[in-house]
Amino acid sequence: MAGATVLGRLTWQVATVDEVVEETPRVRTIVLAIPDWPGHRAGQHLDVRLTAEDGYRAEREYSIASAPGEPVAITVERLEDGEVSPYLCDELRPGDGLELRGPIGGYFVWDSRDGGPLLLVAGGSGVVPLRAMIRHRQRSGGKVPVRLLYSSRTLEDVIYRAELDQLGDDIEVVHTLTREQPTGWTGYARRVDAALLGEVAWPADDGVRAFVCGPTSFVEAVADGLVQLGYSPGRVKTERFGATGR
Amino acid sequence: MQALDGNAIGGLLIEVFGAEMTTATGTCAHCGAVAQVAELVVYLEAPGTVVRCRSCESVVMVVVDKRGIKCVDLRGLDKLERA
Numbered sequence: 080m081a082g083a084t085v086l087g088r089l090t091w092q093v094a095t096v097d098e099v100v101e102e103t104p105r106v107r108t109i110v111l112a113i114p115d116w117p118g119h120r121a122g123q124h125l126d127v128r129l130t131a132e133d134g135y136r137a138e139r140e141y142s143i144a145s146a147p148g149e150p151v152a153i154t155v156e157r158l159e160d161g162e163v164s165p166y167l168c169d170e171l172r173p174g175d176g177l178e179l180r181g182p183i184g185g186y187f188v189w190d191s192r193d194g195g196p197l198l199l200v201a202g203g204s205g206v207v208p209l210r211a212m213i214r215h216r217q218r219s220g221g222k223v224p225v226r227l228l229y230s231s232r233t234l235e236d237v238i239y240r241a242e243l244d245q246l247g248d249d250i251e252v253v254h255t256l257t258r259e260q261p262t263g264w265t266g267y268a269r270r271v272d273a274a275l276l277g278e279v280a281w282p283a284d285d286g287v288r289a290f291v292c293g294p295t296s297f298v299e300a301v302a303d304g305l306v307q308l309g310y311s312p313g314r315v316k317t318e319r320f321g322a323t324g325r
Numbered sequence: 326m327q328a329l330d331g332n333a334i335g336g337l338l339i340e341v342f343g344a345e346m347t348t349a350t351g352t353c354a355h356c357g358a359v360a361q362v363a364e365l366v367v368y369l370e371a372p373g374t375v376v377r378c379r380s381c382e383s384v385v386m387v388v389v390d391k392r393g394i395k396c397v398d399l400r401g402l403d404k405l406e407r408a
Contacts, residue, residue, distance in 0.1 A: 089339040089340065181336070185348040186332060186348050186362075295328055317330060317364070
């Protein structure tokens, strides 16, 4: 049964790195060729496993950066004391193998048939699964209005900057730069809180679906802020990530 | 230690249950709160994986790896129902 996937089971397999795209000085996108990929939904993630020569293993989850139907890609931020991300960011080259399993997750997922409007709120590399949703919205030809509020430390840290700058009018991107702003910056320059959400978010309405992804403290602040604005907690989907994993 | 959420253990739970479980609904045995697994509080390095109720912070799930075998304690849950 070589290559067969047992129904309902998640099996480790070796993907091949097709391409590496440097997004920022600390972040790169890795495009993968995966022989046995069942397809994924926007917002899902996959697990990556590295095995050292002595058998020591480290696993991390990475959000899938590409839309359903596109080649699978992950976007990885290099963490200085990380066990996995320095290898993925510094060592991995096109043609290399990478052990992974997926797709995983059914909660932080958006399908074009789910409708909207969509409010996407990202802190740092929390933009990755939201970018998959934006691309899915574009590829499916949907008309759902999308607004992305994206918090970064500096302009240089903005992931997918060129792509986000070129989206159509019905996909609005609002940046806030919390640490340092370039000369002449006219955008927001403060942390996302209820007041900022009040200026940027869609008015609370039954149709609006909110997805919030970022570091834990960011996600908690945004989710609380949206509920203060009248969003129903059931319409605010959250995904928290940390600097470490198991 | 950083508190994450149930999304972070989607792969681990597929390993244990053989199915996507982040959309499953759990009922806390301590306070009765009902939440999807993705909404629960997760600590990955406790050691082992510790999952807590977001309402009362009781431990609802523990997964420990013992020599390659996953040991799962679900006594903190009254119910765990797949979506």
